[in-house]
Amino acid sequence: MHDFTYHAASSVADAAAKVAGGEDAVLMAGGMTLLPTLKQRLAQPSDVVDLSGVADLRGIRVEGGAVTVGAMTVHDAVANSPEVAAAIPALAALAGHIGDPQVRNRGTIGGSIANNDPAADYPAALVGLGATVCTDRREIAADEFFTGMFETALDEGEIVTSVRFPAPAAAAYMKFPNPASRYAIVGVFVARTTGGVRVAVTGAASCVYRESAMEAALEGGFSASALDGMTASADDLNEDIHASAEYRAHLVGVMARRAVAACG
Amino acid sequence: MPKDGIGASVKRKEDYRFITGQGAYTDDIDRPGQTHAVFVRSPHAHARIASVDTGAAAAMPGVVKILTGADYAADGLGGLPCGWQVTGKDGPMVEPAHPPLAVDRVRHVGDQLAVVIANSAAEARDAAEAVAVEYEPLAAAASIEAALSPGAPQVHDEAPGNLCYDWEIGDRADVDAAFAGAHHVTRIELVNNRLVPNAMEPRAAVAEYDRATREYTLYTTSQNPHVIRLLMGAFVLQLPEHRLRVVAPDVGGGFGSKIFHYAEEAILTWAAGKVARPIKWTAERAESFVTDAHGRDHVTVAELALDADGKFLGLKVDTRANMGAYLSTFAPCVPTYLYATLLAGQYTTPKIWCGVQAVFTHTVPVDAYRGAGRPEATFVVERIVETAAHEMGIDPAELRRRNFVPADAFPYQTPVALVYDSGDYEGTLAAALASADYDGFGARRAESEARGRLRGIGLSAYIEACGIAPSAVVGSLGARAGLYECGEVRVHPTGSVTFFTGTHSHGQGHETTFAQIIAERLGVDIDAVEVVHGDTAKIPFGMGTYGSRSLAVGGSALARALDKVETKAKRIAAHLMEASEADIEFADGQFTVAGTDRSVGFGDVALTAYVPHNYPIEELEPGLDETAYYDPANFTFPAGCHVCEVEVDPETGAVEIVNFAASDDFGNVINPMIVEGQVHGGIVQGVGQALLEGCVYDDEGQLATGSYMDYTMPRADDVPSFTVSTRTTPCPHNPLGVKGCGEAGAIAAPAAVMNAVHDALGSRGVSRIDMPATPARVWQALNA
Numbered sequence A: 001m002h003d004f005t006y007h008a009a010s011s012v013a014d015a016a017a018k019v020a021g022g023e024d025a026v027l028m029a030g031g032m033t034l035l036p037t038l039k040q041r042l043a044q045p046s047d048v049v050d051l052s053g054v055a056d057l058r059g060i061r062v063e064g065g066a067v068t069v070g071a072m073t074v075h076d077a078v079a080n081s082p083e084v085a086a087a088i089p090a091l092a093a094l095a096g097h098i099g100d101p102q103v104r105n106r107g108t109i110g111g112s113i114a115n116n117d118p119a120a121d122y123p124a125a126l127v128g129l130g131a132t133v134c135t136d137r138r139e140i141a142a143d144e145f146f147t148g149m150f151e152t153a154l155d156e157g158e159i160v161t162s163v164r165f166p167a168p169a170a171a172a173y174m175k176f177p178n179p180a181s182r183y184a185i186v187g188v189f190v191a192r193t194t195g196g197v198r199v200a201v202t203g204a205a206s207c208v209y210r211e212s213a214m215e216a217a218l219e220g221g222f223s224a225s226a227l228d229g230m231t232a233s234a235d236d237l238n239e240d241i242h243a244s245a246e247y248r249a250h251l252v253g254v255m256a257r258r259a260v261a262a263c264g
Numbered sequence B: 001m002p003k004d005g006i007g008a009s010v011k012r013k014e015d016y017r018f019i020t021g022q023g024a025y026t027d028d029i030d031r032p033g034q035t036h037a038v039f040v041r042s043p044h045a046h047a048r049i050a051s052v053d054t055g056a057a058a059a060m061p062g063v064v065k066i067l068t069g070a071d072y073a074a075d076g077l078g079g080l081p082c083g084w085q086v087t088g089k090d091g092p093m094v095e096p097a098h099p100p101l102a103v104d105r106v107r108h109v110g111d112q113l114a115v116v117i118a119n120s121a122a123e124a125r126d127a128a129e130a131v132a133v134e135y136e137p138l139a140a141a142a143s144i145e146a147a148l149s150p151g152a153p154q155v156h157d158e159a160p161g162n163l164c165y166d167w168e169i170g171d172r173a174d175v176d177a178a179f180a181g182a183h184h185v186t187r188i189e190l191v192n193n194r195l196v197p198n199a200m201e202p203r204a205a206v207a208e209y210d211r212a213t214r215e216y217t218l219y220t221t222s223q224n225p226h227v228i229r230l231l232m233g234a235f236v237l238q239l240p241e242h243r244l245r246v247v248a249p250d251v252g253g254g255f256g257s258k259i260f261h262y263a264e265e266a267i268l269t270w271a272a273g274k275v276a277r278p279i280k281w282t283a284e285r286a287e288s289f290v291t292d293a294h295g296r297d298h299v300t301v302a303e304l305a306l307d308a309d310g311k312f313l314g315l316k317v318d319t320r321a322n323m324g325a326y327l328s329t330f331a332p333c334v335p336t337y338l339y340a341t342l343l344a345g346q347y348t349t350p351k352i353w354c355g356v357q358a359v360f361t362h363t364v365p366v367d368a369y370r371g372a373g374r375p376e377a378t379f380v381v382e383r384i385v386e387t388a389a390h391e392m393g394i395d396p397a398e399l400r401r402r403n404f405v406p407a408d409a410f411p412y413q414t415p416v417a418l419v420y421d422s423g424d425y426e427g428t429l430a431a432a433l434a435s436a437d438y439d440g441f442g443a444r445r446a447e448s449e450a451r452g453r454l455r456g457i458g459l460s461a462y463i464e465a466c467g468i469a470p471s472a473v474v475g476s477l478g479a480r481a482g483l484y485e486c487g488e489v490r491v492h493p494t495g496s497v498t499f500f501t502g503t504h505s506h507g508q509g510h511e512t513t514f515a516q517i518i519a520e521r522l523g524v525d526i527d528a529v530e531v532v533h534g535d536t537a538k539i540p541f542g543m544g545t546y547g548s549r550s551l552a553v554g555g556s557a558l559a560r561a562l563d564k565v566e567t568k569a570k571r572i573a574a575h576l577m578e579a580s581e582a583d584i585e586f587a588d589g590q591f592t593v594a595g596t597d598r599s600v601g602f603g604d605v606a607l608t609a610y611v612p613h614n615y616p617i618e619e620l621e622p623g624l625d626e627t628a629y630y631d632p633a634n635f636t637f638p639a640g641c642h643v644c645e646v647e648v649d650p651e652t653g654a655v656e657i658v659n660f661a662a663s664d665d666f667g668n669v670i671n672p673m674i675v676e677g678q679v680h681g682g683i684v685q686g687v688g689q690a691l692l693e694g695c696v697y698d699d700e701g702q703l704a705t706g707s708y709m710d711y712t713m714p715r716a717d718d719v720p721s722f723t724v725s726t727r728t729t730p731c732p733h734n735p736l737g738v739k740g741c742g743e744a745g746a747i748a749a750p751a752a753v754m755n756a757v758h759d760a761l762g763s764r765g766v767s768r769i770d771m772p773a774t775p776a777r778v779w780q781a782l783n784a
């Protein structure tokens, strides 16, 4: 780890000011991704602005048919929240299968989506549910938020403050984990929402995306059999030592069918 | 029997220390004035070192010294030695130089070429990044296949074709003749996948030099500190034993990877003399991946000849084994004497031939890893036996029974050098099948099928040669050292006991097991016994812990030392009670004159030995402190049967182990709980090899699985609850009748799991799937 200056932020505004004041400052949530990166000397920020003292960023609120999760809320809190379990059980289940207990007690929803790892779980939930990302500057629809591998619509120094999930009629997430990292090789989030059926896929490609053909098929009849024989196109899918593009394409179909079946 | 004696599941004495975080590992040691080392390592699999410029780095803050391969060479010291010489068909193996710091060429990613010593680890790391190395990258041969292909890049100029040796055992023509008369021949090809050991504690070392005494001390994460002292002192740094102390304190797992003498140990010790300050080095996990000796890595073709009744007539095995870039300490013997000699398995196969080509590649050295050679042998034998059973339509358990060495045939001479001493293979098979409910499998398979799942069951009837080993035998096979063990029992004046053992515990529970033996034999409380290991300044000598040898060899040395203690104590007791020595009986800590009620306690005898006011000083020396060296007459031969049942999800390829049962014969058992723990751990490692762990190098020799993001270690939820039990045939040739249990699980499990996977996939036409049987591979095989 190279030297950097540590700052504890006291509020969102304070954090924004401190990030703006640093030459090459970064925000830190739970440090679950950031710290390993620093330890391996893959990044050399001048300043690290710690959000853990900003109480406003932590917590879960359910009102008006939507679940709002503060950016600094750890996965474990989402997984074990009775309110989330009641409103969007699929979201609680998804959070409960991220990483291991240590990771779930440090890692945050804000850090996860700001990082936008192509194999992360939360992006599938945000896109699958048509969520809204709230920042210190604006609101961004999930469909516009995730722009590419490790890339988001966030501007320099922009801080995620919360994510607002509209409660769906039904939803389920099916994850096929990478045996080593346990991130998603393929994760499919299926939801029946007021705006229609959404099928969001993570892990398979460079960034979370929607399977529009599957969505259309499900609009015609919401049942697993509507997806029979359907897979993703392997053309732009990831390929690595754990899974070929063809295997991922096939798994998208399997996980999607299982998610639909789990929607009940 | 005392409550904490032999056979009791005593809770481990060492666990309080470990569970409360009070273990003292090498990295916990901080010496006054300590500096920190970081090694400069090659990012290339193969390159010529054009130049090394340390100028800028040396000027950086906190830097104490930078030493390069050229500095080491200038001191005229030795290379890292290989402890075992294998002689192939064409003469002795090729044994290339292994400089601890590379001079003109680097041969694997992670090969070290310089060391930076600084006041802090961070400063050392900064400076190490500033050492300017000019590499001329060369083509690499990163796999066995690549290294043996015509025109392959050469790892060592002195090893043409990258061949270390071409070795064989058995008479090929004889075996061919047996095949000529066969009713059926089963042929398999397999890969025994390369594994990264991944001990929980990474390797570390602290070296210091005392200018007053000229003594060097090395604290190191080692399974055998005396061997490190011998190898490093005599062959590398040319330091006599009395000026070199090696301490292996608490060590957090080894699995073989900490047997070997590593470059970092020698470089730190050498450098400590130069800077006259202690130096610490602790591997980062990423460094462990590219410097700890890896395991396995075989490619094999095997053929089994059977008669019409399924009797084995002959076995032919052709194996290529990866040695990596240099010969690690025991590497050459692993695919030969620890492998080919086990190919009889539990069977009476009369004719066996095995050829082994050992190959250099531009990868990390490969050496012993939990089981070392014996898992590879078991995998070949048990995969081919199971395949033959399916091909011939004979129940796999029945085919094994028809070929077992019968229980009344011991000692049994196999055609591949070993003489099995005892066993009851039918017994362990029957016990394992019963606890696996083998007979109920058909119903379970049907139930799985109804849920769209494929179910399979597989057996592995393994044998291992353990208790390594008889010095005369291993010497004749090329070992450059003896493999006896030493133990010293020091009875203190008040009757408490310290046992000094040359074995080393890095998770095995010796502090408890050995104490139980002493409690049993001397009638003392287990808490009055302390077991000391891991320090050449305290223990007379030792060969360390590997090859399931600690109890069979080290425990036997203890038993012999206890015999000596008892003999002397009886003489003291006879004197105290004015009786004849021949009339003294010793039981439960009391010396009694036979047929009388006169007795004296062990504590009184111990006190008399040290306070010899009333003492037969002309006949007997004071003190009660006895040392024994034990060199076994033979290996021990733990054996047993493991049964695995899997369920495969054909849509995703995911394999789930739904049941795992084992019956093992480890000879007499001192602590059943510890034995069970060893079996569990071994099975998990075996499951890891079968389903999860696969070390992958790309064609350029870059390690594609260099972190836990890509290298899959088994986790608790990857395995079910195991059903394990033991059946005992005592070892006939050692005083405790023990055989060893440390490696069995890792030896047996891979074949059991893979036989189950093949059984599950067989109905879908899959005939071969290699380890690790990951979901992607299984799906691929199902859709090929």
Ligand SMILES: Cc1cc2nc3c(=O)[nH]c(=O)nc-3n(C[C@H](O)[C@H](O)[C@H](O)COP(=O)(O)OP(=O)(O)OC[C@H]3O[C@@H](n4cnc5c(N)ncnc54)[C@H](O)[C@@H]3O)c2cc1C
Pocket (backbone or CB within 6 Å): A026, A027, A028, A029, A030, A031, A032, A033, A034, A035, A051, A071, A072, A075, A097, A098, A099, A100, A103, A106, A107, A108, A109, A110, A111, A112, A114, A115, A119, A120, A121, A122, A158, A159, A160, A161, A181, A182, A183, A184
């Ligand atoms: C062992 C392990 C296993 C894991 N397994 C999984 C898994 O199975 N599935 C999965 O989805 N994830 C997994 N993760 C990731 C984990 O869930 C975390 O969400 C992720 O690492 C982010 O961590 P963090 O919240 O601590 O953010 P940090 O590491 O602190 O920050 C990550 C990035 O986000 C930025 N950032 C943080 N907060 C904000 C904010 N409010 N506004 C703007 N930018 C911000 C930081 O500047 C940084 O660039 C795993 C991580 C580990 C270490």
